[in-house]
Amino acid sequence: MINPVLLIAIPLLFAFLSVMFKKADKGFLILGILFNLISAFFLKETEVIIGGWKPPFGINLVADQYSIFGLIILNIVFAFSVVSSLPSVKKYSTLLLVSLASLNGMLLTGDLFNLFVFLEIASISAYIMSTMTKKYKGTFNYIILGALGSNLYLLGIIFLYSTVGTLNMSDMASKLHLVNNNVLLLSITFIFAGFAVEAKLIPFNGWVKGVYGNANDLNGGIFASAYATAAIMVFGRLFTNVFTLDGTLKTILLAVTVSTFIFGEIAAFSQKNIRSTLAFSSVGQAGLIATLFLTGITGGAMMQVANNAFAKLVMFTIAGAMYVYTGTDNVEKLQGLFKKHKLIGFGFSIAALSLVGLPIFYGFYVKIFALTNLFKINSYWLPAFILFSSLIEGIYYIRMLVKLWNPGEEGKESKDEYTTKLSLENTFAYAVLAVIIGLFIIYISVNPEFITQGISNYLSNIPGGM
Amino acid sequence: MKRVIAVLLVGVLGFFIYSNLYSTGNGNLFPKFGEAKLSERVSNKFIKKSVNGNESEVIYNQTKDAESGSANMVTSIVVNYRSFDTLGEVTVLFVSALGVGLLLSGKSRMKFKTPPNFILRSAVRVIAGIILITGVYIFIHGHLTPGGGFPGGSMIASAVLLFYISDDEFKTKVKAFKFLEGTAGSLYLIFGLLGLSLGGYFLYNFLPTGVVGNLFSAGIVPIIYIFVGLKVGSELSNLISDFLSEEGK
Amino acid sequence: MIQYLFIGLILIGIYGLLTQKNLIKLVVALNVLEVGVNLFIVSTGYVKDGIAPILFKGATSTNNNFVDPLPQALVLTAIVIGVGVTALSLTVVRKIYEKHGTLEMDEIGSESDD
Numbered sequence: 081m082i083n084p085v086l087l088i089a090i091p092l093l094f095a096f097l098s099v100m101f102k103k104a105d106k107g108f109l110i111l112g113i114l115f116n117l118i119s120a121f122f123l124k125e126t127e128v129i130i131g132g133w134k135p136p137f138g139i140n141l142v143a144d145q146y147s148i149f150g151l152i153i154l155n156i157v158f159a160f161s162v163v164s165s166l167p168s169v170k171k172y173s174t175l176l177l178v179s180l181a182s183l184n185g186m187l188l189t190g191d192l193f194n195l196f197v198f199l200e201i202a203s204i205s206a207y208i209m210s211t212m213t214k215k216y217k218g219t220f221n222y223i224i225l226g227a228l229g230s231n232l233y234l235l236g237i238i239f240l241y242s243t244v245g246t247l248n249m250s251d252m253a254s255k256l257h258l259v260n261n262n263v264l265l266l267s268i269t270f271i272f273a274g275f276a277v278e279a280k281l282i283p284f285n286g287w288v289k290g291v292y293g294n295a296n297d298l299n300g301g302i303f304a305s306a307y308a309t310a311a312i313m314v315f316g317r318l319f320t321n322v323f324t325l326d327g328t329l330k331t332i333l334l335a336v337t338v339s340t341f342i343f344g345e346i347a348a349f350s351q352k353n354i355r356s357t358l359a360f361s362s363v364g365q366a367g368l369i370a371t372l373f374l375t376g377i378t379g380g381a382m383m384q385v386a387n388n389a390f391a392k393l394v395m396f397t398i399a400g401a402m403y404v405y406t407g408t409d410n411v412e413k414l415q416g417l418f419k420k421h422k423l424i425g426f427g428f429s430i431a432a433l434s435l436v437g438l439p440i441f442y443g444f445y446v447k448i449f450a451l452t453n454l455f456k457i458n459s460y461w462l463p464a465f466i467l468f469s470s471l472i473e474g475i476y477y478i479r480m481l482v483k484l485w486n487p488g489e490e491g492k493e494s495k496d497e498y499t500t501k502l503s504l505e506n507t508f509a510y511a512v513l514a515v516i517i518g519l520f521i522i523y524i525s526v527n528p529e530f531i532t533q534g535i536s537n538y539l540s541n542i543p544g545g546m
Numbered sequence: 547m548k549r550v551i552a553v554l555l556v557g558v559l560g561f562f563i564y565s566n567l568y569s570t571g572n573g574n575l576f577p578k579f580g581e582a583k584l585s586e587r588v589s590n591k592f593i594k595k596s597v598n599g600n601e602s603e604v605i606y607n608q609t610k611d612a613e614s615g616s617a618n619m620v621t622s623i624v625v626n627y628r629s630f631d632t633l634g635e636v637t638v639l640f641v642s643a644l645g646v647g648l649l650l651s652g653k654s655r656m657k658f659k660t661p662p663n664f665i666l667r668s669a670v671r672v673i674a675g676i677i678l679i680t681g682v683y684i685f686i687h688g689h690l691t692p693g694g695g696f697p698g699g700s701m702i703a704s705a706v707l708l709f710y711i712s713d714d715e716f717k718t719k720v721k722a723f724k725f726l727e728g729t730a731g732s733l734y735l736i737f738g739l740l741g742l743s744l745g746g747y748f749l750y751n752f753l754p755t756g757v758v759g760n761l762f763s764a765g766i767v768p769i770i771y772i773f774v775g776l777k778v779g780s781e782l783s784n785l786i787s788d789f790l791s792e793e794g795k
Numbered sequence: 796m797i798q799y800l801f802i803g804l805i806l807i808g809i810y811g812l813l814t815q816k817n818l819i820k821l822v823v824a825l826n827v828l829e830v831g832v833n834l835f836i837v838s839t840g841y842v843k844d845g846i847a848p849i850l851f852k853g854a855t856s857t858n859n860n861f862v863d864p865l866p867q868a869l870v871l872t873a874i875v876i877g878v879g880v881t882a883l884s885l886t887v888v889r890k891i892y893e894k895h896g897t898l899e900m901d902e903i904g905s906e907s908d909d
Contacts, residue, residue, distance in 0.1 A: 085748040092637060093735045099644075100728035130630045132747040137588050137597040139630045171648055178641045185634070193869055197634035200876045204638060207883055208645035216891045217903050220818065223884045227825050228812060231832050234873060235805070238866070239567065242839040243574045245587030260573035266566035552813040560806045564799075579798045580843040582863055589840075589865040593848060594856045604856035619848035619861070623868040635872045642879030646886045692849065696875060758850060778875075785882055 082119045084143045085128055087151065087184040090115050095177035106166075109173035113159045116180060120155040123148050127190070135190065136248035142190040145538030146321075146382075150187045150313040153386055154306055157393045158183070161301030164397055164513040168298040168404070172209065179205035179302070183310040192237045192322075193247045195314065200230055203278065206307060209299040210291045218290020225277050225287050233274025239267040253322045268323050272333060275318065278311040280366040282340045292359030297400035297510070300355065304362050305393035309385055312366055316373040316381055325374065334374050338465055340367030345469040349476045354399040354409040357476060361435070362392060364469060372450055375462065380450035382535050383528075387443050391431035394517045398428050401510050411480055416487025421507055425485060427514020432477045434521045437470055442525040592623055607759045615755030616689035616764035624694065625767045625774075629749045632770075633734060636777055640731060643781040643788075647720075652791030655717050662712045670712035677705040685775030689764040695771040699778025706783040710790055718787045723780040730777035737766055737773075798838050804831030816900045818888045822881060829877040833870045840866035 091112040098105040125148070129140045143151075158180055162169065169176065182201035189195050203226045210219045241247055243263055244255040256264065277284040292303055319325065325333065344364025351357040365388045372381035402417070403409040418425025430441070437443035447470065451463050524530050567576050577583060584590045591597045595604050595612045604612045616622040624632050678701075684691075685698030709716045741750030756763035808828025815821050840863030848864035850856065888898065895903045 083742065083748070085742070089735055089739060089748065092633075093732060093739075095637075096640075096728045096731035096735065098728075099724055100732070129747060131626060131741070131749045131751065132745060133597050133627050137591055138627055174644060175641065175648075178637060178644075182634075182637070193628075193872075194631055194634070197631050197638070197872060197876070200880075201634055201637050201641060204641050204645070204879060204883060207887075208641070208648065211645075211649060211887070211890070214890075214894075216887050216894060217900075220821075220884065220887050220891065223880065223887060224812065224821055224825060227880050227884075228809075228828070230876075231828055235832055235835070238836050238839060238869075239576060241587075241865075242582060243576050245583075245589075247588070258574045260569065260571050260575050262566040262569040262571065263574075263576050266563065269562075549814055552810055555813065556806045556810045559809065560802065563802055577839070579796055579838055580841050582840055582842050584842065584861075584863055587863060587865070589863045592864060593861050604850065606850045606852055606854060617850040619850070619864040620867045620871070623864055624871055628868060631868075631872050635875045638876050638879045642883045645883050649886045649890055690849075692847065696871060759852075789886075 081124055081126075082122050083128060084123060084126065084141050084188050085130065087116055087119055087123075087188065088181045091177045091181040091184070095174050095181065098174045098177065105173040106169065109162065109169065109176055112177045112180065113155075113162055116184065117155045117159045120148075120151045123151065136246045136251035139194050140190040140248070141188040142249075143188060145535075146313075146317065147187045149382060149535060149538065150309060150385070151184060153389050154183055154187065154309050155180075157305040157309065157389050158302065160513055160517070161298065161305065161393055161397055164509045165296075165298040165301065165401070166509070168212070168296055172212070172298075175205050175208055176302075179209070183306055186310050186314050190249050191247055192240075192249060192252065196230065196234055196237065199233070199278065199314075202307065202310065203230065206291075206303065209302065210294075212299050213294045213296050215290065215294040218287065218294055222287040222291050225284055229274045229277030229284060231274075232270045236267045236270030236274060239263060239270070249317075249322050253324075256323065265329060268325070268329060271318065271323070272336075275311070275315050276336070278307075279315045279370060280308075280311075280340070280363045281336055281370060282343055282367075285340070285363050288359050288363055289356055292362060292396075293353065293356040295355060295396060295400050296404050297397050300358075300396035300400035301393050304358065304396040305389045308362060308366065308392065309389045312369050312373075312385055313382075315370060316378065316385075320373055320376070320378055330374065334371060334462075337367050337370040337374060338462070340364070341371065341469050342367075342465060345472040349472050352410055352412070354411060354414075354480065355396070355403065357480065358392065358395055358399055361473065361477075362388075364473065365392075365435070368466065368469070371462065371466075375454065375457065375459065377450055377453045379532070379535050379539050380446060380453060383446045383449065383531060384443075386524075386531050387434060387446055390517055390521060391435040391443075394427045394431040394514055395435075397513060398424055398510055401507070405506050411483050415483050416485070418484045419487055421511070423511035424507060424514045427511075427518035428484075429481050430518040430521050432481055434525065436474045436477050438474070440525060442521055442528060442531075445525070445528045589623075592627055593619055595622070597627065604758055607757065609758050611755055612758055613755070614751065614764065614767070615758050616767050617759045618689055618691065618694075620692075621689045621694055621767060621771070622764070625689075625770050626751055626764075629738075629770070632774065633738070633749070636731065636734065636774060639778060639781050640727065643727075643784050646785055646788045650788045650791060652788075652793050654792060655715075656790045656792045657714060658711075661714055667712045670708045674705045674708050677701055677708070681705065681775070681779065685771050686768060687761070688771040688775075689767045690759065690761070695774030696778055698771075698775040699780075700782055702775070702779030703782030703786060706779075707786050710786060718783055720784060720787055723784050723787075727777055727780040727784070730773040730780070734770060734773045734777070737770060741766075798835065801831050801835040801838060804828070804834065807831070818891060818898045818900065821900075822884050822888065825884070826877070826881060829873075833873055833877070836866045836870050836873065840864070 094108040094112040098108040182198045185198035341364045344360050348357045348360035369381050369384050434441040434443040437447040454463050614622040614626040681698045681701030684693040685695045688694030738749040742748045744752045751765040753765035755765045811824025842862050845860050845862035848861040
């Protein structure tokens with residue numbers, strides 16, 4: 081039995097210690113990640129309070145099946161992306177520990193203001209991590225939009241606090257029916273807008289291309305898998321458990337999320353570089369998951385969170401590594417890369433195909449699950465949009481895979497210039513990562529129950545869950 | 547053109563906020579300025595110090611062992627009832643100071659165009675010590691008077707800034723500050739973990755809270771505020787020295 | 796009503812973020828927005844004729860009209876977070892200036908590699 085607060089306190093303690101003992105910082109990083117990875121698996125359903133003050137007065141941490149599911153995925157992908165890209169860590173180990181602690185805190189906390197604090201820690205660490213590739217303009221856009229979003233979120237929760245006088249999530253959920261409709265509309269709009277920045281929804285995703293599109297092997301994996309998981313899971317908790325939507329507001333917010341995934345997939349289609357394609361694909365996935373959460377298909381959304389986290393971890397890490405070692409990630413220049421590096425290609429392709437939702441892969445199972453449930457609630461235009469965007473997604477991913485596997489016609493100029501720069505010893509860690517995650521995705525494609533088990537346990541406890 | 551659209555957008559947003567926030571109708575409305583009803587808010591129990599049920603009146607200099615025995619209620623919220631937020635807040639400052647240090651890792655000190663004059667130099671020698679002592683006073687008395695770790699820490703940093711302005715050669719020992727920052731942060735967490743092992747709750751106030759209004763009261767609150775003060779002071783000083791550094795020549 | 800003023804500050808900040816092209820001005824606009832939000836939060840805790848929430852000689856926890864201390868505590872946190880973000884954004888501005896030699900958003904141009 082592990083106290084969930086340790087998942088936040090131990091990495092933070094190691095972060096402070098690693099500033100004092102500069103030489104051992106990598107050791108502290110590995111220790112902290114290992115501790116979190118192991119404890120996430122041993123977490124039991126529980127609720128702890130901080131400082132001995134019972135909620136709603138004090139802050140509580142909620143470890144239910146939902147957050148445990150998120151924590152396990154989060155800590156796995158974080159550990160994998162750090163371990164496979166250790167050479168890129170350099171001076172950033174303290175920062176990684178802090179961001180690990182804050183992401184865990186975001187998923188665990190049961191208090192709206194505490195969520196704001198953890199959100200800020202996580203986004204400030206993300207700002208700093210995004211400067212790794214020295215593309216400061218993207219970072220600056222991210223800071224401005226992120227700060228705007230968190231201020232809007234803060235304003236939203238303050239409106240609610242001064243109306244019903246509480247900050248605790250479950251207490252808020254029980255008092256929400258007391259609030260005047262107009263005040264509630266305003267607060268939910270602001271909270272949604274604030275979260276839309278981190279969850280990459282339209283119109284607040286202008287930063288995504290500058291940050292994700294310039295990621296290296298380390299921060300690409302962390303942003304696209306760990307941060308995306310935490311942000312969208314918290315979004316799901318807020319808009320399924322705390323703020324229940326209905327009427328016009330629900331339609332408007334659904335329009336936002338639906339247009340996000342259509343925009344994301346179409347924008348991804350027109351990109352030439354691997355990382356920017358993946359960046360917009362992340363936007364599309366975030367829109368898809370948010371839509372599923374808003375329509376109440378929590379199970380499908382959580383399964384897609386897992387699918388997206390593992391797939392994007394492999395793809396972004398490899399795309400970042402391509403950029404770091406070859407200096408480019410343009411699909412044309414890297415033609416035939418996977419022919420030389422088959423193991424990497426194997427993991428990358430499996431991940432891409434599962435994300436697209438090709439039959440026999442895990443993603444297919446998820447999409448079928450989501451679509452059947454959408455039909456059950458008599459919604460027909462949403463499945464149409466989802467199928468349309470899946471089609472676009474399938475086209476650009478398969479086009480990318482074909483180019484990366486096929487070196488082109490004989491006699492044309494050789495592309496060896498770029499592919500040889502990625503030598504065997506450089507790619508070893510990435511190949512291991514690609515194979516492990518690739519095999520894992522195949523495993524869950526055969527046994528989807530492995531992931532859905534925990535979800536169905538959780539869903540059986542909430543009313544109306546599917 | 548762009549400005550017109552921006553004005554329109556902001557106008558619509560303003561109207562949206564105004565019309566919804568101050569609307570009338572069913573349900574709990576947003577309270578107008580000055581009409582906040584504390585009895586309906588969680589902070590009512592923070593003021594009465596009765597979260598754990600003890601409803602008796604708290605009297606300055608008399609009540610012994612009140613829960614979170616700090617006379618300043620804001621402090622009792624910041625460092626006791628919602629101490630976890632403060633831990634996060636300290637971490638925010640820590641991580642942004644770290645980031646500034648990573649980005650601006652110059653070795654030598656930036657020189658000013660005009661050297662500091664005599665008046666500035668002698669004035670700083672007189673007042674810097676007073677500022678330092680006031681800063682320390684403020685964060686030690688954070689549970690009794692307005693102020694606390696954050697204002698106290700910023701005062702210490704402002705003394706460091708004055709040293710920087712008044713002396714062209716002055717440069718803080720960044721390493722020493724880093725050590726102080728790490729120690730204070732770790733001690734905060736270790737106190738939290740001590741609470742977990744002694745009282746069963748993370749950041750539990752495990753020391754006796756004493757008589758409300760005494761210097762030695764409120765349990766771990768003043769101790770935590772001293773850590774916070776030292777940490778904020780050293781972090782802001784590091785920020786200043788990072789901003790005033792440049793690549794070595 | 797003084798709260799309108801604070802909402803006005805928030806709107807000015809958003810206007811600045813929408814229209815300005817200079818990096819420093821963008822940071823300033825962000826700060827205006829933050830100050831507006833913080834003042835608004837403090838104002839939601841005000842009670843008519845209320846006093847600062849500190850116990851003193853002769854004042855007990857029940858016989859006084861204290862203002863709400865929780866928004867003040869929240870603002871303390873929000874201010875510190877604002878300082879952190881501002882410091883970081885100014886650092887990034889300085890790095891942009893070192894790299895591109897300009898502070899205008901339009902003159903920086905695209906950063907992608909190919």
